[in-house]
Amino acid sequence: MKTKKILLTILGIGIVAAGILFAADHADSPTITGKTTDITDVYAFQSPTTSTNMVFVMNTQGLLTPAATGAASFDNNTMIELNIDNNGDNVEDLVVQCVFNNGTMYVYGPVKPSSTGSKSIVEGTSSISVGVTPYGQTAVIASQNSYLAFAGPRDDPFFFDLDQYKKIIAGTATSFNSPGNDTFKGTNVMSIVLEFPKSLLGATTGKVNVWAEAKRKI
Amino acid sequence: MKKYSTLLRSAALMLSLAFLFSACKKDTTTATVNLFAGFTYQTEDQMARPAINTVFNAAADKDAFNTTIPSAMGAAFQSKFQAKLLGLNPAYTTNALGLSANAFTTLLATDVLTVSTTGTTTFFDGTNVLTGRALGDDVIDTELLLIFGGTTGASNPGLTSDKVSANDKTFLTTFPYLATPW
Incomplete structure (x- = not known):
């Protein structure tokens, strides 16, 4: 019993119907599950169209069914923040802050934060702003000075046969199926996509460390 | 107040x-x-590499992992991650990257994503490792391989791939790259 409990705890007990389902980072803790501060995934890659640019994707509010997506929104009290460490000490040297006001996303930075750590204020002046794309409409893209911004619902790009993994962890299966079944098939996320020149990252060693934080107004 | x-x-x-x-x-x-x-x-959630909190932390540690600043994560979580790794794969010695249980969990416990600013950006593309994360990267297979695949990646063949190798929609070739919602 104890072993089983521990095993289940490794992944958490996923109850899809209730929306409690643990994945890339989807609903990874009960505290943030179902909230606008739940980050599901972070992506960082060189722009496929402009090699001098970097693209950052920060997805939130995962496992949205098509029926639930229209009502999903970004929260005026939530900041989604990209943290950038450019000298290898895992402390943010620059931040890119995404904050929302009545259907518009305002992006601040990359900018040196006035203090590091778990509390932030919005820094400096806005680099770019973009209207949040409504569900079912063509993507609204803001673009200025090689800086592009998007916010709105998108297909969740994450894929994983999470259900089978849970069975393996629970001891009711011994291997994955072939082919597997993507547990995230047909679900959406509230996505933030930013693209800007790599030169803004302040990298001197050919690399940076990044992570996303979701912060709530206190 | x-x-x-x-x-x-x-x-x-x-x-x-x-x-x-x-x-x-x-x-x-x-x-x-x-x-x-x-x-x-104030921080309520944070993440960089996929599935780390999900796989390596017990329920009681998940909120702490989501709010501990990365520079303090190694000291707080490495030993717990190592115990979890050896629980998942008791036969673990080193993985395909040549990392011992200690070295691998030291890497994972500090949850930041290293991104190359000068070269290929991928979680793993067969050559480059942990130089970013592209939309199509099969990050779960990479992590399963490193956890269960042993020194050569050939151990536990039923556990080193979930056999889902691509997204359910095709990505766009231009900004914003992610596919339209369902």
Whole structure:
């Protein structure tokens, strides 16, 4: 019993119907599950169209069914923040802050934060702003000075046969199926996509460390 | 505290309105109004590499992992991650990257994503490892391989791939790259 409990705890007990389902980072803790501060995934890659640019994707509010997506929104009290460490000490040297006001996303930075750590204020002046794309409409893209911004619902790009993994962890299966079944098939996320020149990252060693934080107004 | 916060909010709003008004009078179209001045925001969730909190932390540690600053994560979570790794794969010695249980969990416990600013950006593409994360990267297979695949990646063949190798929609070739929602 104890072993089983521990095993289940490794992944958490996923109850899809209730929306409690643990994945890339989807609903990874009960505290943030179902909230606008739940980050599901972070992506960082060189722009496929402009090699001098970097693209950052920060997805939130995962496992949205098509029926639930229209009502999903970004929260005026939530900041989604990209943290950038450019000298290898895992402390943010620059931040890119995404904050929302009545259907518009305002992006601040990359900018040196006035203090590091778990509390932030919005820094400096806005680099770019973009209207949040409504569900079912063509993507609204803001673009200025090689800086592009998007916010709105998108297909969740994450894929994983999470259900089978849970069975393996629970001891009711011994291997994955072939082919597997993507547990995230047909679900959406509230996505933030930013693209800007790599030169803004302040990298001197050919690399940076990044992570996303979701912060709530206190 | 609440009152103070309300006061600040009102002050910020008044300043914003004043700025907006003066900006209008001067016919300045580029003026930026900081709607967010005077507020403090506090971390509730954070992540970099996929599935780390999900796989390696017990329920009691998940909130702490989501709010511990990365520079403090190694000291707080490495030993727990190592115990979890050896629980998942008791036969673990090193993985395909040549990392011992200690070295691998030291890497994972500090949850940041290293991104190359000069070369290929991928979680793993067969050659480059942990130089970013592209949309199509099969990050779960990479992690399963490193956890269960042993020194050569050939151990536990039923556990080193979930046999889902691509997204359910095709990504776009131009910004914003992610596919339209369902």
